[in-house]
Amino acid sequence: MPTEDYQRSLSDTPRQVNDDEINWVDHGDVSSKGELPFASTSESSLKEPKKLTKASTDTVVMVETAFLASAASLVWLINFYFPVGPILKIFFPIPIALFYLRRGNRASWMAAIVSGLLLLVLMGPTRSIVFVMPYGLMGALLGACWQRRVSWLFSIISGAILGSLGMFFRFWLTSILVGENLWVYVITQITQLADWLFLQLGILAQPSFVLIQTLACGLIVVNNLVYLFAVHLVALMLLDRLDNPISRPPEWVRVLLDY
Numbered sequence: 242m243p244t245e246d247y248q249r250s251l252s253d254t255p256r257q258v259n260d261d262e263i264n265w266v267d268h269g270d271v272s273s274k275g276e277l278p279f280a281s282t283s284e285s286s287l288k289e290p291k292k293l294t295k296a297s298t299d300t301v302v303m304v305e306t307a308f309l310a311s312a313a314s315l316v317w318l319i320n321f322y323f324p325v326g327p328i329l330k331i332f333f334p335i336p337i338a339l340f341y342l343r344r345g346n347r348a349s350w351m352a353a354i355v356s357g358l359l360l361l362v363l364m365g366p367t368r369s370i371v372f373v374m375p376y377g378l379m380g381a382l383l384g385a386c387w388q389r390r391v392s393w394l395f396s397i398i399s400g401a402i403l404g405s406l407g408m409f410f411r412f413w414l415t416s417i418l419v420g421e422n423l424w425v426y427v428i429t430q431i432t433q434l435a436d437w438l439f440l441q442l443g444i445l446a447q448p449s450f451v452l453i454q455t456l457a458c459g460l461i462v463v464n465n466l467v468y469l470f471a472v473h474l475v476a477l478m479l480l481d482r483l484d485n486p487i488s489r490p491p492e493w494v495r496v497l498l499d500y
Contacts, residue, residue, distance in 0.1 A: 302344055309336040310355035313380070317356075317372050318363060330468070331475050333372070334380035334400075338476065341384020342485040349384050353377035367418065375407025383472070387480075387487035396488070397469040404465035405458075431457045474498075 313336040320329040337356070341349035356377060360369040379400055386396035416423045435448040435456060448456075474494075476487050490498075 302348060305340065305344065306348060306352050306355060309340045310352045311359060312336045313352070313356045313376075314359045314363070314372075317360065317368075317376070321364070321368065327468075327471075331471050333376040334383055334472060335476055335479065337377060337380025338384035338387065339480060339483070339485060341381060342388055342480070342487075346381070346385065349381045353381055367414070370414065371411055374410055375403050379403050379407075383476075387476070390488045393473055393488065393490055393494070397466060397473060400469040400472070401462060401465035404468065405462050408461050408465070427457055428453055431460070 313333065316329050316332050316336075320333075337349050337352050340352045353373060354377075357369045357373040360372050382403060383396060383400055386399065412423050412427070431453050432448065435453060439446065439448060473487070473490070477490060480487055489495075
């Protein structure tokens, strides 16, 4: 028989289906809704992009943590070796606060810890601790306040309290390392300032020790209040341009800045 006629006869012959194939279709692979056997495979394949998306999100968070933590550490490092006044000091807590606005509480604490570890390697444990307390904690605090849109008054006062505690912590730590009480040196300078003020005001009296202590603590708090106000102004103009706005300033600040 010719080849073409033989192939045509094979195609015309009906194919016999055995019992195993019938059971495979009836019992194992056709769902109750009449779906085909590969429906479950397609559903599982649709879940893969979600896993990839989560993995890519975790990668982005890790990269941003490393970048902003290194930025905060680099600003501290440059200001320590090449001080240019209070300009760079304003930017100490801003990278960590920005990371709080972008990724939340846990990510900001990770950035603060990574900054401390990086400075620990580059500058030693003392400089690392002095940066984390207060500026690392201040960045997380300001980020929480700005994300919740609290008033500037609350965030500035809370940040100034934390900054004042950080200043006292620095005096305490440095005094232990040096072996001398540096607070006595501060009190001596404040005493000379108080004597000069009394002389200018015509007060013929010696300032008391309690007054000297109160004046020293008051100057530290006022210094931190001015510093936190400057940080808020810089963050207002910088973070708005990065699409991570902070809480809105009071009306008199808007009028002053024409913002």
